[in-house]
Amino acid sequence: MTASPAPGAAARRVRAATIHALQTALAAEHTAVYGYAVAGAHLTGSRQQAATRGWIAHQQARDALTAMVAALGAQPVPASATYQLPFGVRGPQSAVALLALLEDGLATTYLGVVALSSDRLRLFGARGVQTAALRATGWRGSTPAFPGLQPAGG
């Protein structure tokens, strides 16, 4: 280890790490808003209602993260006009698979927030991981043992 950096440098690193983690989560929420709109169009009945609830919830999460990033003095990442989805949605089965996959990705990005040093942000991140895992479980009917983490290591 070298000499301790100046306090200002440490604070700047914490701020940069915080912004990076929040921007990553924001980008994932943008993707989720897009994906839920695409997938919801292929669903009917109670599954369509669940997709609509999820679509609204992801917009709220996006807005909350946008405000958090802006409060740190950074420019929140904007939404793209379109997103490259991992596979084409052709019907209810692939729609549900897409939504579960999107929630898996959100669990991973919110784990990035959990690694921050602020207790408040850790709790915020943990809630994000849990919400994503619950939605993924709702879509898939099962959960992995370690939501958001790779199957081995971690």
Place this chain on the structure above:
Amino acid sequence: MLSAAAALPLAAAGCQGLRVLGTPPRPLPDVTVLRAAMDSETLLIAQYTAVLAAQPGLAGLLDPLLGQHRAHLDRLRARLIVPPGAATPSPSPRPHVQAPPGPTAAQAFLQQAEAGAAQALTGRLAAASPSLAQLLASIAAAEASHALLLSPRRGAR
């Protein structure tokens, strides 16, 4: 703070070398958090085992969830590195669990246990290193999902 936390294991390892001849080092903060999380998983495993013994009809639902708790315990135990010379507390006694009678009550009992365990783990995040906090948050999310899968309204969708 992040860099300080990241440097902690290194600093602790350095101290350990210096302290070998002196007083035994205290366990790192993560050791305390890990032991609490392992106790929680051990209790859940005992609760599932008790319910499965009384209600074998629930095996289809419960066996996969029990397997995940064993995976949680294994992953937590793999992280438990006690500094040499530190006092090792005697292992927690094997919890004795009485399953409530009837499959519905037994399932509700496990659902509550899962929800409680998820909440307790989330409460320990602040005391953990960044990577352990991630593992705890992931396990808490799995347990909250288990509670959802155990809820009586599941399958209504």
